[in-house]
Amino acid sequence: xxxxxxxxxxxxxxxxxxxxxxxxxxxxxxxxxxxxxxxxxxxxxxxxxxxxxxxxxxxxxxxxxxxxxxxxxxxxxxxxxxxxxxxxxxxxxxxxxxxxxxxxxxxxxxxxxxxxxxxxxxxxxxxxxxxxxxxxxxxxx
Amino acid sequence: xxxxxxxxxxxxxxxxxxxxxxxxxxxxxxxxxxxxxxxxxxxxxxxxxxxxxxxxxxxxxxxxxxxxxxxxxxxxxxxxxxxxxxxxxxxxxxxxxxxxxxxxxxxxxxxxxxxxxxxxxxxxxxxxxxxxxxxxxxxxxxxxxxxxxxxxxxxxxxxxxxxxxxxxxxxxxxxxxxxxxxxxxxxxxxxxxxxxxxxxxxxxxxxxxxxxxxxxxxxxxxxxxxxxxxxxxxxxxxxxxxxxxxxxxxxxxxx
Numbered sequence: 001x002x003x004x005x006x007x008x009x010x011x012x013x014x015x016x017x018x019x020x021x022x023x024x025x026x027x028x029x030x031x032x033x034x035x036x037x038x039x040x041x042x043x044x045x046x047x048x049x050x051x052x053x054x055x056x057x058x059x060x061x062x063x064x065x066x067x068x069x070x071x072x073x074x075x076x077x078x079x080x081x082x083x084x085x086x087x088x089x090x091x092x093x094x095x096x097x098x099x100x101x102x103x104x105x106x107x108x109x110x111x112x113x114x115x116x117x118x119x120x121x122x123x124x125x126x127x128x129x130x131x132x133x134x135x136x137x138x139x140x141x
Numbered sequence: 142x143x144x145x146x147x148x149x150x151x152x153x154x155x156x157x158x159x160x161x162x163x164x165x166x167x168x169x170x171x172x173x174x175x176x177x178x179x180x181x182x183x184x185x186x187x188x189x190x191x192x193x194x195x196x197x198x199x200x201x202x203x204x205x206x207x208x209x210x211x212x213x214x215x216x217x218x219x220x221x222x223x224x225x226x227x228x229x230x231x232x233x234x235x236x237x238x239x240x241x242x243x244x245x246x247x248x249x250x251x252x253x254x255x256x257x258x259x260x261x262x263x264x265x266x267x268x269x270x271x272x273x274x275x276x277x278x279x280x281x282x283x284x285x286x287x288x289x290x291x292x293x294x295x296x297x298x299x300x301x302x303x304x305x306x307x308x309x310x311x312x313x314x315x316x317x318x319x320x321x322x323x324x325x326x327x328x329x330x331x332x333x334x335x336x337x338x339x340x341x342x343x344x345x346x347x348x349x350x351x352x353x354x355x356x357x358x359x360x361x362x363x364x365x366x367x368x369x370x371x372x373x374x375x376x377x378x379x380x381x382x383x384x385x386x387x388x389x390x391x392x393x394x395x396x
Binding site: 059061062063064065079080081082083084086090091095096098125126128129130132133 | 239243246270271281285289318321
């Protein structure tokens with residue numbers, strides 16, 4: 001991930017990565033900090049991490065994208081290099097209202113990466129192109 | 142920013158310092174019609190094509206309407222350079238998104254530069270913030286992917302025609318979304334004739350370029366000129382209130 005994150009989140013993610021190496025246990029004070037910064041979406045994001053909902057998808061071309069299966073079962077696409085998620089909350093709260101930093105799917109992606117809890121999946125170049133492109137179609141399903 | 146750095150390496154002989162800008166490889170070029178956006182983009186394409194790295198992808202809705210001034214320069218007549226500039230003309234937003242999504246499938250050699258001329262023409266098809274974010278994020282992500290492939294970076298340059306103040310709410314929102322992904326903006330405007338006359342070269346067209354990358358970042362300014370022979374000259378403008386009245390500089394600065 002090369003996307004620039006707010007410094008405070010960088011710090012928390014760094015601490016999580018440092019502390020929960022094997023135990024997969026995030027210390028309470030970091031959980032509180034996450035909740036303080038992100039409000040209710042922190043809990044939802046941690047729930048997504050617990051369910052192992054984040055999948056890192058890569059193809060032979062080397063292109064990588066993250067797919068997060070939301071609580072309703074819908075899959076959303078999150079980009080690796082910049083803040084982008086195909087979910088409606090990202091469009092509304094982050095882009096339109098600018099009142100949150102990230103949606104729960106993006107937060108879950110960063111947390112899963114820090115904790116080493118991403119699932120890995122390979123697919124063909126063409127399939128990955130479809131994922132990059134076809135967000136609108138997925139939402140209608 | 143590498144694209145601009147590369148561009149300004151031309152002017153570096155004059156100026157020695159080049160451009161030290163912030164992180165990120167994307168740059169948004171904004172200006173009114175006729176402010177030299179496409180001319181600059183084409184000049185950048187030629188410079189990058191002459192560097193012995195990957196090809197340059199030049200994406201626009203339609204083919205160049207007129208030959209850019211730099212066309213008359215010797216570099217533009219070099220067939221080896223022209224061969225490295227690949228022109229792509231997706232006719233709709235949908236096809237542009239398809240092109241970007243599938244670009245990683247067939248790039249035999251990772252491009253060194255990704256150029257999109259006239260993103261406003263594609264965004265006019267939609268009023269949604271999501272579609273705008275999708276396009277901008279795909280551009281950034283594609284350039285980041287190619288940077289990872291080549292190890293030497295893939296620049297991203299996007300031009301947008303636009304007034305300083307967007308009148309419509311939807312357009313203002315789209316611009317705000319675009320600036321999330323491309324926070325560094327180079328604002329172009331034609332140089333007024335009285336100031337252009339002050340430049341010693343036999344210049345045909347002069348443009349003023351102002352770089353801004355959010356608050357706190359020192360603004361930089363250059364003068365670009367295209368001579369009768371098509372050669373582009375760049376020089377850094379030192380802020381001298383006597384020469385450049387401050388109200389002129391502020392009236393059109395991007396908000």
